[in-house]
Amino acid sequence: MRRGTNLPAVGGFNQTVILDVIRRSPEALSRVELAEKTGLAPQTISNVTRRLLDDGLITEAGKHIQGRGKPRVMLELAPQSxxxxxxxxxxxxxxxxxxxxxxxxxxxxxxxxxxxxxxxxxxxxxxxxxxxxxxxxxxxxxxxxxxxxxxxxxxxxxxxxxxxxxxxxxxxxxxxxxxxxxxxxxxxxxxxxxxxxxxxxxWLSGEAQHSDFAFFYLGTGIGIGLALDGEVLRGSTGNAGEGGTLVVPVDGLVDGRRSDLLGHLATPRYMLEQAADEGVLVPAPPANDMVAIDEGFDELVRLAEAGDAGALRILDRAASLIASALVSVVNLLDIDEVIFGGPFWERVSARFIFQISRIIDHSPDRVTRHPVALSGSSIGDDxxxxxxxxxxxxxxxxxxxxxxxxxx
Amino acid sequence: MRRGTNLPAVGGFNQTVILDVIRRSPEALSRVELAEKTGLAPQTISNVTRRLLDDGLITEAGKHIQGRGKPRVMLELAPQSxxxxxxxxxxxxxxxxxxxxxxxxxxxxxxxxxxxxxxxxxxxxxxxxxxxxxxxxxxxxxxxxxxxxxxxxxxxxxxxxxxxxxxxxxxxxxxxxxxxxxxxxxxxxxxxxxxxxxxxxxWLSGEAQHSDFAFFYLGTGIGIGLALDGEVLRGSTGNAGEGGTLVVPVDGLVDGRRSDLLGHLATPRYMLEQAADEGVLVPAPPANDMVAIDEGFDELVRLAEAGDAGALRILDRAASLIASALVSVVNLLDIDEVIFGGPFWERVSARFIFQISRIIDHSPDRVTRHPVALSGSSIGDDxxxxxxxxxxxxxxxxxxxxxxxxxx
The missing domain is CATH 3.30.420.40 (ATPase, nucleotide binding domain)
Known part of the structure; x- marks a missing residue:
């Protein structure tokens, strides 16, 4: 049942809204500015900021005098609270x-x-x-x-x-x-x-905040988290974001199979298996040795950066599979932004973004033609x-x- | 910028909430019941119902007397207004x-x-x-x-x-x-x-309302509409729901290709092309003759219902491709309900739901194991x-x- 807006929770909801505005503002704000930015009534602002001050979540940061009016008390987050x-x-x-x-x-x-x-x-x-x-x-x-x-x-x-x-x-x-x-x-x-x-x-994208995007996660496995209209999509049991079972076309890579799953073909582990098969790196680390995979991936990226054709081919192939899957996702959800990250991403970010962007832009399977912005997470490995x-x-x-x- | 809750629009929002509750209720409701169901204040209920009565959107449906209390005026939707x-x-x-x-x-x-x-x-x-x-x-x-x-x-x-x-x-x-x-x-x-x-x-799923589901649309093309948390997903330009570019694995069907798009292989038109190729129906209608495709599809379904092995094979193949794509979507969005419809659906509903359900339930690629409920739209072709x-x-x-x- 959808419920109306004057529930007991609303005071708290307004508190969250106000704290959110204060948190995101690079400068201290007066109560008048808070009212303008939130659309909340001055009385609500007054009550909520009093509560936030009492709890130590915000502090007073001096007064702002403008013309002959009453000086305005400026409020800011107490980040160390x-x-x-x-x-x-x-x-x-x-x-x-x-x-x-x-x-x-x-x-x-x-x-x-x-x-x-x-x-x-x-x-x-x-x-x-x-x-x-x-x-x-x-x-x-x-x-x-x-x-x-x-x-x-x-x-x-x-x-x-x-x-x-x-x-x-x-x-x-x-x-x-x-x-x-x-x-x-x-x-x-x-x-x-x-x-x-x-x-x-x-949370952390600052003033130019992202609210609708896919987050492509390149870890030991592959995930595609989704934020839609400023909320993360959790799905019915909190397990949304499984991108690894998207089917991608393969080109003679996998014995007897004509397509395979992104979560197999675009993982660091599989890239290293290819590198071993194609004589780029020997040998492939054991499948369950995560440390060896991490080090092997470092080596593969180092070779690619040094211009090794085999290493570049393996990375570009993975990028093209990721791009293929993202075309499906962009079409299905009409998404115009993809942010990339995860423990293996940083090392390949520049090259992958270049390749994936090129493929998405020119894919004959794209339905809409609006640009899709691609970027590496500004937050990094953490x-x-x-x-x-x-x-x-x-x-x-x-x-x-x-x-x-x-x-x- | 997310805004607080006492904007001018809130009165209207509350009106929508109240009208929604009245609309969905199988019986007339008193103002007290409306307050209980919406969580809105009695004064808000009073103001809003007055406006709805003035606009003719709701009507008074007699009074309900309970014990010694003041009789309660019952309100109901005026559906013909x-x-x-x-x-x-x-x-x-x-x-x-x-x-x-x-x-x-x-x-x-x-x-x-x-x-x-x-x-x-x-x-x-x-x-x-x-x-x-x-x-x-x-x-x-x-x-x-x-x-x-x-x-x-x-x-x-x-x-x-x-x-x-x-x-x-x-x-x-x-x-x-x-x-x-x-x-x-x-x-x-x-x-x-x-x-x-x-x-x-x-809107129309009644008391047992659906709020999170994929709507699989089998028309001339294929679409997958999405409702998440009671809202449809429109995407950045209103074009979400393109399910036809999901990649599905093929099994020797398409010359030289190892995978193809759902929107090609599971369309009624392609099923008729296969039927012609495999000698089940001759000839395939021209690709742009929608009337002939509609009639040809009728014939294909009639043959399958009569037990024709070739027709059944073609329908089951399409169902298995749809199931494959839905496994990816169920994993990506953690969806637990799929509703099927569209102009070509009704004719194949029972058989497709049986086949798709079987495949989704037993797919080795499923990540979560919760059941996925499949049903044909109760609204039908309209x-x-x-x-x-x-x-x-x-x-x-x-x-x-x-x-x-x-x-x-």
């Missing part, structure tokens, strides 16, 4: 970030994901790394709102469980959210990795960890009841 | 519908789309057919809010132009909206066909015309300023 932690569990690397209330990364760290580590061991090492992170960042633990985890899908978002991600060996029905809550005592929520990445782009932390800020600052954030 | 017309321009058939304010079809009609007709001739015949429709329905012209047109994409929704749909010969940059406005004097809006179909499902008319009701009853509805 609250913090959130983000963890991104990728099969190759675990990334950590500490964000202040403005969403700025104040500290980050990363470590290789232990090869074939048992989930409970990995969770224990995550908890230890989070303790170290808090210590190293110098942030008061009392000010930490919680921990967001970005994990590979499929996940059970409501119950905080990692189900059976194809690239995380030995992980099956792992209650990661509750385990990390028990290990740290901090509120924890779990989100799918590509969804977290899309959230980071929504993007999913940052997004998971943003989600904690969202949940903690928004009045919506959330079953996702476990708080004991 | 307003009407909307819907037109669906498909390359094979043009469908017309008259809807009352509740969204019930009070009259409908259809005619074959003239083969190779010039756009201006077709528009003139649409205007004449609409006049006849109004006359035949007995509806007072003064009560008609406007005309919604559902057209094949790509379209320019903002300017009401049909751009260059692949199956509508001779249509290129046709200002259909403005032309039909000039011909009829009624407000007109234009929407892409699959989007209109999804709108019909959102679905896009009905959706276009629903859109007129939406626009006329909602206070949102709309550049889409041309009103002179």
């Amino acid at each position: 609250r913090y959130a932690l983000g963890v991104h569990l990728d099969p190759a690397v675990i990334t950590y970030a500490v964000l202040d209330l403005r969403g700025q990364v104040v500290h980050d760290a990363s470590m290789r994901t232990p090869r074939a580590g048992r989930p409970d061991e990995i969770i224990a090492s995550m908890a230890a790394a989070l303790d170290e992170l808090i210590e190293a960042s110098g942030v008061d633990r009392e000010k930490i709102l919680g921990i967001g985890i970005a994990a590979p899908g499929p996940v059970d978002v409501a119950r905080g469980i990692v189900l059976d991600p194809p690239h995380l060996e030995g992980w099956r029905d792992v209650p990661l959210r509750d385990a990390l809550f028990e290990a740290t005592g901090l509120p924890v929520l779990l989100e799918k990795d590509v969804t977290a990445a899309a959230i980071a782009e929504l 993007v999913a960890a940052v997004g998971a932390a943003c989600l904690v800020l969202d949940h903690a600052l928004s009045p919506r009841p959330s079953g996702l954030l476990i708080t004991g | 307003r009407y909307a017309l819907g037109v669906h321009l498909d390359p094979a058939v043009i469908t017309y519908a008259v809807l009352d304010l509740r969204g019930q079809v009070v009259h409908d009609a259809s005619m074959r789309t003239p083969r190779a007709g010039r756009p201006d001739e077709i528009i003139a015949s649409m205007a004449a057919a609409l006049d006849e429709l109004i006359e035949a329905s007995g509806v007072d012209r003064e009560k008609i809010l406007g005309i919604g047109i559902a057209a094949p994409g790509p379209v320019d929704v903002a300017r009401g132009i049909v751009l260059d749909p692949p199956h509508l010969e001779g249509w290129r940059d046709v200002p259909l909206r403005d032309a039909l406005f000039e011909a009829t004097g009624l407000p007109v809006l234009l929407e892409k066909d699959v989007t209109a179909a999804a709108i019909a499902e959102l 679905v896009a015309a009905v959706g276009a008319a629903c859109l007129v009701l939406d626009h006329a009853l909602s206070p949102r300023p709309s550049g889409l509805l041309i009103t002179g």
Whole structure:
């Protein structure tokens, strides 16, 4: 049932709107400016800013005198009043970030994901790394709102469980959210990795904010997160964003098959298998050795940058498969922006964007002819960890009841 | 910039919410019940229902006496107070519908789309057919809010132009909206066909309302409209829903190609080409003869129903390609419901749903394991015309300023 607007939650909704405007503004704002920017009534502005000041989320930043009028008190975010932690569990690397209330990364760290580590061991090492992170960042633990985890899908978002991600060996029905809550005592929520990445782009893209885009994630696997009209698409069970099962045409590559899945053919692991088959790199690392894949991919990119024709051919082939899949997605969703990121993206960003852009622009299968803007994430390799932390800020600052954030 | 909730539009938004609740309720409701169902304040309910009564959109339906309390005045929709017309321009058939304010079809009609007709001739015949429709329905012209047109994409929704749909010969940059406005004097809006179909499902699915689904449209071409969280997805230029460029694997069917597009291999036209190639039906109708394709498809389905192995093979092959594409879409968007419709659907509905359901349930490429509910549209062949008319009701009853509805 769609409901009207004067629900109890509206006060909180307005608070979120006002805090959002203050958070995004590069300069302090007066209450009059807030009323103009939000469309909210002066009385509402007055009540809400009083509450925000009492909670320490905003501070007064001097007075602004204009002509003969009453001086206006300027308000700005108190970024050091609250913090959130983000963890991104990728099969190759675990990334950590500490964000202040403005969403700025104040500290980050990363470590290789232990090869074939048992989930409970990995969770224990995550908890230890989070303790170290808090210590190293110098942030008061009392000010930490919680921990967001970005994990590979499929996940059970409501119950905080990692189900059976194809690239995380030995992980099956792992209650990661509750385990990390028990290990740290901090509120924890779990989100799918590509969804977290899309959230980071929504939160942190600044004044020229993106609100409708696909986030193409090149990790150990491939994902396509979606933001539509300023909201991430989670889907019916929080598992939207699975881009790896899009079918792409192949050109004599795969024995006996005439097409295959993007999530097979465009992964770093498969690129390295091709590099071995075609004599560009020998040998291909074992399929489950994420560290070797990471290092092998470094080597493949280095060769391509040095002009090696074989390495360039393999990268360009992957780019063209990604472009083919994106043409389908652009047509299906009428999207005009794609942001790229993920742990393997940065290394190939310039070349891939050039190639993918060329193919999308000239594809005979495009239905609309409007330009599609392609860009690498400005947040970089931390993007999913940052997004998971943003989600904690969202949940903690928004009045919506959330079953996702476990708080004991 | 996201804005707060006490904008001038909110009164109108609340009006829409209240009218929506009254419209969907099978029984008359008191103001107290409206307050409970919407969460709106009694004073808001009182003001808005007064305005709705003044406008004739709702009526008083007696009083309800409960215990010793003051009798409650019951309110219900006045379905005959307003009407909307819907037109669906498909390359094979043009469908017309008259809807009352509740969204019930009070009259409908259809005619074959003239083969190779010039756009201006077709528009003139649409205007004449609409006049006849109004006359035949007995509806007072003064009560008609406007005309919604559902057209094949790509379209320019903002300017009401049909751009260059692949199956509508001779249509290129046709200002259909403005032309039909000039011909009829009624407000007109234009929407892409699959989007209109999804709108019909959102509007008319009753108490057990669908809010997240893909609408698979089997017409002369193939579309996949999307409703997410109760809203249709239009995309950046109103052209979302292009499902025909999803890549599907082929099995030795197409010369020299290892994969092809769903919008080629699963169309009725291509099924008839296969039927000719495989000696099931001879000859295949010319590619641009929509009437012959319609009749040929009837014959193919008749043969399949009579147990012809060749006809069954061709239909099942198309169903399996549709299923393959839907697995990708279900994974990408984490959708748990697919509704099927369009002018060619009804004839194959039972068999296709059986086959597609079987394949989706057992696909090794499914990421999540939750069931995907498949159903044929309960609205039937009129679905896009009905959706276009629903859109007129939406626009006329909602206070949102709309550049889409041309009103002179």
